[in-house]
Amino acid sequence: METDTDGFDKALARARSGDEAGFLVLWEALHPRLLRYLQVLGCDDVDDVASETWLQAxxxxxxxxxxxxxxxxxxxxxxxxHRAVDEARSRTRYRDKILTTGQASPPQTVHFNPVEDEVLAGLSTRQAVALVAGLSRDQAEVVALRIIAGLDTEAVARILRKSPGAVRVALHRGLRTLSEDPRIRDIEKVEQ
Incomplete structure (x- = not known):
């Protein structure tokens, strides 16, 4: 019996050899998670950053x-x-340039922080975004990488350049904060 991981590994092998169908399997499996993760990072144009990510990949x-x-x-x-960090730097430079020339005011930035976890079961993405907006950036990013991206603690630690212990603590605190949110409690009452 073939597992999802086996199918993904086969698609990865095909994509490495230049097979477009193999790459499509990778894209379909990971693109929605990548978009949500980039939203957590506060990208202004998530689609552009995701496109740049896939192009580099x-x-x-x-x-x-x-x-x-x-x-x-x-x-x-x-x-x-890395692409999100580059986009944020570019955005900052652009805003600084506009402010120094005095030609226009900087655009308003809306930061969305979605996460999917059992704590948020039954919520729409929009509701999840509203809930995660209350988390610190550190907690939101850890929750996104662990829950949305499905990465293990060691991989998240490497990406964020943190210790595995710091990742576990941020994840625990973020999920605890979400579980204590009265909006979650209201949903749990409705589901019972």
């Missing part, structure tokens, strides 16, 4: 030699994080 896929599904997912989300 396609361009550098020949360099990804070791590992299967888990390692590829960690590699992709690391690229996404």
């Amino acid at each position: 396609v361009r550098d896929l020949h360099r990804f030699k070791k590992g299967g599904a888990d390692e590829f997912r960690a590699w992709l989300f690391t690229i996404g994080r």
Whole structure:
């Protein structure tokens, strides 16, 4: 019996050899999670950053030699994080340039922080975004990488350059904060 991981690993092998259908399997499996993760990071244009992430992944896929599904997912989300940081720097430079020239006011930025977890079962993505908006950036990013991206603690620690213990603490605190939110309690009452 073939598992999801086996199917992903086969698609990854096909994508490495240039098979578009194999790459499509990777994209369909990971693109929605990547978009949500980039929203957690506060990207202004999530679709553009995701596109840049996938372009770099396609361009550098020949360099990804070791590992299967888990390692590829960690590699992709690391690229996404780097592209998000680049976008934030570019946005800051652009806003600074506008402010120094006095031509216009900076655009308003809306930060969305979605997460999917058993705490949020039954919630729409929009409701989840509203709930996670109350988390600290650190907690939101850890929750997104662990829950949305499905990465293990060690992979999240490497991406964020934190210790595994710090990742576990941030995850625990973020999920505890979400579970104590009265809006979650209201949903739990309705479901019972």
